[in-house]
Amino acid sequence: MDTRSILLVGVGGQGTILAGKILSAGLVEAGYDVKVSEIHGMSQRGGSVSTQIRFGKKVHSPVVGRGQADILVAFETMEALRYLEFLKPEGKVVVNNYQIPSAPILMGKAHYPQGIMETLKEKANTSVIEAAEIAQELGNMKVMNMVLLGALVKAMNLTDIDWEKVITASVREEFVDINIKAFNRGMEEFVLAEA
Amino acid sequence: MKKLLTGNEAVALGAYEAGVHFAAAYPGTPSTEILENIANYEEIISEWSPNEKVAFEAALGASIAGARSLAAMKHVGLNVAADPLFTTGYTGINGGMVVVVADDPGLHSSQNEQDNRYYAKHAKIAMVEPSNSQEAKDMVKAALEISENFDTLVMMRMTTRVCHSKSLVEVGERKEVPLKPYVKDLSKYYVAPAVAKQLHVKVEERLKKLEDFSNETDLNYIEWNDKKIGVISSGVAYEYAKEVFGDNASYLKLGFTHPLPSKKIKEFAQQVQSLYIVEELEPYIEEHVRALGIDCIGKDKIPNIWELNPEIVARSLLEETAPTIEYDKSQVVNRPPTLCAGCPHRGFFYGLKKRKNVMITGDIGCYTLGGADPLRAMDTTICMGASISLGHGAKKVFDKYNKDMKVVSVIGDSTFFHTGINSLIDVVYNKSNTITCILDNRVTGMTGHQDHPGTGYTLTGEETEMISIPDLVKAIGIKHVRTVNPLKLNELNEAFDWAFNLDEPVVIISKYPCVLKKWSQYDKEEFEPLEGKCEVDVEKCIGCRMCVNTGCPAIYFIKEDRKVKIDPVQCVGCELCMQVCPTKAIDKVGE
Numbered sequence: 001m002d003t004r005s006i007l008l009v010g011v012g013g014q015g016t017i018l019a020g021k022i023l024s025a026g027l028v029e030a031g032y033d034v035k036v037s038e039i040h041g042m043s044q045r046g047g048s049v050s051t052q053i054r055f056g057k058k059v060h061s062p063v064v065g066r067g068q069a070d071i072l073v074a075f076e077t078m079e080a081l082r083y084l085e086f087l088k089p090e091g092k093v094v095v096n097n098y099q100i101p102s103a104p105i106l107m108g109k110a111h112y113p114q115g116i117m118e119t120l121k122e123k124a125n126t127s128v129i130e131a132a133e134i135a136q137e138l139g140n141m142k143v144m145n146m147v148l149l150g151a152l153v154k155a156m157n158l159t160d161i162d163w164e165k166v167i168t169a170s171v172r173e174e175f176v177d178i179n180i181k182a183f184n185r186g187m188e189e190f191v192l193a194e195a
Numbered sequence: 196m197k198k199l200l201t202g203n204e205a206v207a208l209g210a211y212e213a214g215v216h217f218a219a220a221y222p223g224t225p226s227t228e229i230l231e232n233i234a235n236y237e238e239i240i241s242e243w244s245p246n247e248k249v250a251f252e253a254a255l256g257a258s259i260a261g262a263r264s265l266a267a268m269k270h271v272g273l274n275v276a277a278d279p280l281f282t283t284g285y286t287g288i289n290g291g292m293v294v295v296v297a298d299d300p301g302l303h304s305s306q307n308e309q310d311n312r313y314y315a316k317h318a319k320i321a322m323v324e325p326s327n328s329q330e331a332k333d334m335v336k337a338a339l340e341i342s343e344n345f346d347t348l349v350m351m352r353m354t355t356r357v358c359h360s361k362s363l364v365e366v367g368e369r370k371e372v373p374l375k376p377y378v379k380d381l382s383k384y385y386v387a388p389a390v391a392k393q394l395h396v397k398v399e400e401r402l403k404k405l406e407d408f409s410n411e412t413d414l415n416y417i418e419w420n421d422k423k424i425g426v427i428s429s430g431v432a433y434e435y436a437k438e439v440f441g442d443n444a445s446y447l448k449l450g451f452t453h454p455l456p457s458k459k460i461k462e463f464a465q466q467v468q469s470l471y472i473v474e475e476l477e478p479y480i481e482e483h484v485r486a487l488g489i490d491c492i493g494k495d496k497i498p499n500i501w502e503l504n505p506e507i508v509a510r511s512l513l514e515e516t517a518p519t520i521e522y523d524k525s526q527v528v529n530r531p532p533t534l535c536a537g538c539p540h541r542g543f544f545y546g547l548k549k550r551k552n553v554m555i556t557g558d559i560g561c562y563t564l565g566g567a568d569p570l571r572a573m574d575t576t577i578c579m580g581a582s583i584s585l586g587h588g589a590k591k592v593f594d595k596y597n598k599d600m601k602v603v604s605v606i607g608d609s610t611f612f613h614t615g616i617n618s619l620i621d622v623v624y625n626k627s628n629t630i631t632c633i634l635d636n637r638v639t640g641m642t643g644h645q646d647h648p649g650t651g652y653t654l655t656g657e658e659t660e661m662i663s664i665p666d667l668v669k670a671i672g673i674k675h676v677r678t679v680n681p682l683k684l685n686e687l688n689e690a691f692d693w694a695f696n697l698d699e700p701v702v703i704i705s706k707y708p709c710v711l712k713k714w715s716q717y718d719k720e721e722f723e724p725l726e727g728k729c730e731v732d733v734e735k736c737i738g739c740r741m742c743v744n745t746g747c748p749a750i751y752f753i754k755e756d757r758k759v760k761i762d763p764v765q766c767v768g769c770e771l772c773m774q775v776c777p778t779k780a781i782d783k784v785g786e
Contacts, residue, residue, distance in 0.1 A: 011530065024361065028199050035327075036199070036361040039303050046748050047532035060437040062327075062360035065506020067517030082527045085519050101751060102530035107569055107743050108752040113526040123520045141764070 003056030005064045006152065009083045010075030011100045012049050015145030018170070020051035022149060026158070026166040027055045035062040046103075048079060073152050075131075075145065076100050077116050084123065093126040094151050094190065096144065097133075127155065127193035134185045140175075143182035150186020151193070159187070200364045202357040205328035206295055207232030208364065209335030210265050214372030215239055216290070217257035219250035221613065222642040223269030224304035225358040226297035230267055231645070234654045238369065243645055243654045246579070246613040247272035251279050251294060258292040259384055261374035263339055267295040270311050271578065275614065277314070280348075284318040285394040286384050287346035287401075290375050291339030295351045297358050300475045301502035304641075306559065306578065308500070310476040312352055315453035319398050321349045321405050322453035323414065324430045328362040330450065337414060341451075345405055352452070354475060356431045356502065406454040414450035415459055421445065425467025427460065427480055427491075436473040438505040439513070444471075455483045464489045471512055475503050534564050536749040537710035537725060537767035540634055541570070543605075543681040545745050545771065546688050547632075548572035550695070553601045554593075556586035558615070560607040561640040561709075569746045573605065580614025582606045587618065587627045594628075601695060602629040608664065609639035609647040616667070622700045623672040630694045630701045631673075633664055634681075636709040637718060644712060651717050661717065668702045681705040682725075684774045710767055727768040727786035731759050735780035742772035742781065 006023070010016045020036055027034045032055040039049060052063050064086065072087045073094045074080030080095040087093065095117070104110040120126040131147040146167070153159060164180050171179050200208065206229045210218060219242045220230040234241040240257075244250035247268040254266035268276060273296045280294070296314075299305040315322035323338050325331040331353065338349040382390055409415060424444035428436045429452050436446070447463040449455070464470050464484070472481040472493035481493035496511045497503065509515045534541050544565035547555065557566055557573035558581065566573030575585060586604035593600040606615045611633050622629055639645040646652040651661035665676050675697055679690045687705070694701040708718050710725075729749075738757030742750050749765035750772060752758075761772070761781070773781045 012532070024199055028197075028363065033363065034199060034361070037356060038359050039355070046530075046535065048530040059362075060434040061505045062356055062362065062431070062434065063504050065504035065517070067519035068506055078527060079530075081522070081524070082530075084522060085524065087520060089518050089520050102528050103533050103568065103746065103748065104528055106748060106751050107746070108740065108754055109568075110528045111754070113528065119522060123522050 003054055003059050004156070005069045006053040006071050006073065006156070007064070007069040007083060007086055008051040008053070008073045008075070009079040010049055011079065012046050014075045015142065016049055016051050016075055019145040019149045020053055022163075022166055022170045023152070024053055025170060026161045026163055027053070029166060030161045033057060033059045035059045037062040048082060050083065071152065071155060073148055075148055078102070078113060080120055081113065081116050084120070087124060089124070091124065092155050093120050093124045094148065094155055095120060095126060095128055096131045096148055097128050098131060098144065127151065127190055129186065129189050129193060131186070134189065135182060138178055138182055138185070140178055143178055146179045146182035147186035147189065150183040151190035154187040154190040196366050197363045198366050199361045200328045201228065201359055201361050202325065202328050202331040202353055203228035203359070204232050205331040205364050206267070206335055206351070206353075207235070208366065209332035210239065211236045212332070212367050212369050213336040213339050214263055214370050215265050215339070216262035216374070217254060218242070218265040218267070219244045219253045220267040221245070221247045221250055221272060222639055222645040223272050223297075224642055225299060225355045226267050226269045226272070226295065226353075227642045227645065229295060230654060233265070241654055243647060245648055247276040248279060251276035254292060254294070255279060255283055255288075258288045258290045259377070260289070261377050262290040263372055264290060264292045265295060265335070268297070269305065270296055270298040270309055271305060271307065272296070273311055273314055275579065280314065281318045282386055283348045284320045285386060285391055285398055288342055288348055289377070291342035293335060293338040293342060293349045293351055295353065297353045297355070298476070299355050301355065303355055306576065308476060310479060311350075312452060312479040313477070315350045315352070319402055320453070321345065321347050321451070322352055323349060323450055324352045324452045325357055325450065326430055326433045326448075327357065328360070328364045331357060332364050334414070334450065341408070345401055345408070347401060347405065352430070354431055360431070402454055406457065409451050409454050409456040410458040412451050415456045416448055417459070417463055418446040418448065422466055423468045424471060425463055425469065426471045426473055427463065427484065428473040429480065430475060432473045432475045432503055435503055435505045435508045436471075439509045449480065452480070455480065457483075457487055460484060461487060461489070464491075473497065473508060473512075531567060532564060533567070533746060533748050534561065535710050536747055536765040537769040539636055539681045539705065539707035539710070540565055541745055541747060542684055542687060542769075542771050543632070543634060543705045544570040544572040545775070546681075546684055546691060547603060550601070550603075550691065552599055553603055554586070554589055556582045556589065556602065556604045558582035558606040558610050560610055562605060562607055562634050565605065569744050579610055580606070580618050583615050583618035583629070583631055584621055586629045586631075587622050587625065590627050590629045591625070604629055604631045606631070606633055607640065608633060608635040608637065608649050609645075611664065612648045612662070616671070619668060619673070619702075620671055628698050628700055630703065632703045632705055635664060635704050635706040636712070637706075637715075638709050638712045640709045644709070650715065652715065664704055673700055673702045675699060675701040676704070678704040678706050680707055682707055682769050682771065684771070710769075725768045727783045728763050728766045729761050729768055729770065729772055729781050730763075730784045731761055732780045732782060733758050735778045737778055737780070739777060741775045741777060745771055745775060747772060
């Protein structure tokens with residue numbers, strides 16, 4: 001198979017790195033060659049963050065450029081628009097309906113852009129995920145990342161991998177159940193969003 | 196067994212398997228995790244050093260004592276360590292020694308985009324460049340063997356996308372390597388001019404031998420495919436080239452990049468129709484190829500600014516543009532990094548920015564963000580330690596030419612230990628009257644919470660002497676020293692009033708732990724923790740935005756109703772907003 005490229009984007013502190021870690025562990029377990037690229041350091045202080053995951057028979061580059069990602073998973077709504085140019089025109093967008101205003105918006109110097117979801121839907125195959133709502137229902141906002149991971153796994157049709165096993169091995173024991181629940185809800189939510 | 200590792204983790208594993216005995220570093224993105232991971236192996240003596248020069252020299256000392264040693268640093272760290280680097284080029288080593296340097300193409304977390312490959316050429320040492328994590332691990336071992344076989348320091352040059360990308364690595368066992376005997380050898384390690392003169396002759400002989408090795412080693416290999424296009428590449432750029440050309444081109448893959456393999460390059464170039472040099476940043480390989488009289492396509496097409504990726508390589512060389520989705524990107528608002536909610540630096544800069552006729556010289560760390568909107572309380576940021584010495588020079592000129600300007604130099608605790616001390620000695624010695632503010636948040640913050648000589652703990656978590664900053668600056672000769680809590684604006688402003696009225700050098704230590712820091716026992720004994728959350732009483736809020744102007748990411752100005760809201764998830768209850776609110780509209784809840 002050809003190498004497939006996943007782009008996870010969000011805001012520092014949203015758990016993109018853990019989601020990427022679980023995703024890549026599952027892909028390795030399934031026998032794929034995998035490369036992951038992350039950015040650490042200054043951008044983590046509330047800045048825009050991205051994790052790239054590429055998998056296939058043999059992966060060379062750990063990163064892709066504009067127009068090269070198969071799927072864009074945005075943990076924050078505006079970040080989807082920031083990185084949309086990295087998506088292949090036939091690629092998929094999984095976007096969290098969750099807004100984090102950036103510094104210029106907080107200070108009243110700019111408005112949070114309106115109509116992002118409409119733009120995304122018009123331009124690409126987009127599924128909107130209510131990850132915040134689901135995470136709140138489950139009782140821990142931090143598991144938003146697992147909801148989105150579940151949606152991503154469904155969107156990429158990677159459901160043959162034993163994700164429960166991977167999640168169990170990746171998070172602290174007391175959080176295993178809630179993370180698995182969030183992951184499963186994310187898979188269901190994707191089906192609903194697509195339909 | 197194969198594991199998915201970052202390049203930095205792979206370097207640590209390589210050091211372990213190759214029997215390294217000693218490793219030292221100063222943290223710096225993207226190199227930090229190398230020593231953090233080496234520290235997990237108790238077989239290796241591993242240390243944070245106060246700066247990169249010290250780390251390098253400690254590793255050299257270990258090598259001369261007979262050990263296999265490693266020093267790690269980010270690209271600009273090698274500038275600090277350049278002095279011993281060049282002379283080590285002359286002396287050579289005893290136990291194998293490798294210096295790992297991590298360049299940052301794209302300036303993800305750096306002040307410049309220098310290409311450190313030129314250092315290897317300049318210092319006349321050997322260099323290896325891994326393209327992925329497996330190579331990073333293997334090349335540590337190869338580098339140590341080259342180091343010992345040729346009596347040379349070896350530089351391993353990495354880049355952000357090698358350091359922070361994960362790929363699969365075969366995990367092996369540690370092979371213990373006995374220490375080499377320590378032999379006193381004045382003709383090698385005592386570089387008085389007469390000795391160094393002879394050493395330079397040896398260096399040139401060694402370079403010839405290393406070039407022969409470069410032509411023979413499997414680290415530089417050819418992959419023959421279609422011969423219409425030939426690609427010479429190294430580092431992560433090789434992976435990009437493979438992604439773009441696949442089997443439609445032949446490759447000369449360079450893993451050993453100083454000295455470059457002239458013979459192999461000529462052989463390869465002769466057999467291909469068009470020769471492409473794919474490299475990130477400067478035309479280091481290309482200049483060599485052109486000096487051999489070989490025509491090639493390189494930096495005339497591929498940019499030498501910012502990092503590459505497969506799309507840029509394809510666009511530059513093949514004029515192939517991947518189709519993208521067209522949309523209006525102008526509505527996307529910037530998301531610059533900010534000081535965290537509850538960051539103790541915020542109060543400090545908020546207090547400082549009110550001062551008039553002041554030049555604020557800054558330094559490298561999280562607090563560099565004090566120069567960004569809305570605080571903008573910083574005039575310069577150059578390099579580690581420069582705040583104090585640069586401020587000193589400026590103040591001397593202001594005073595001599597009767598300019599009514601105060602100078603405040605702002606530096607973090609770890610940066611002060613790094614190179615700020617020397618600069619503060621300059622202030623005292625040359626009788627300046629700058630105000631030096633040491634923002635002591637009890638940790639090396641930006642790089643992800645590493646200990647330093649002021650925290651009381653070593654890299655491996657052992658308790659150690661906690662160097663007292665007030666005692667240290669007093670010992671240097673600073674007579675006016677005051678420690679303040681930056682979360683208390685009154686205390687801070689009073690200290691500024693005091694300092695601005697003195698005509699001698701002053702040090703203000705702004706001391707409170709980083710809001711993200713896991714408090715040590717010492718922190719728990721010394722500081723009051725933050726409790727509760729701040730909440731706005733909308734009746735009292737007049738929408739003046741004083742609190743918004745602190746730049747706290749938990750505070751949100753709602754334009755429509757001209758009121759402020761505080762996000763209870765982000766707020767940690769530092770109370771800075773309460774102190775700046777003119778109508779006392781912010782209360783504390785949940786204490």
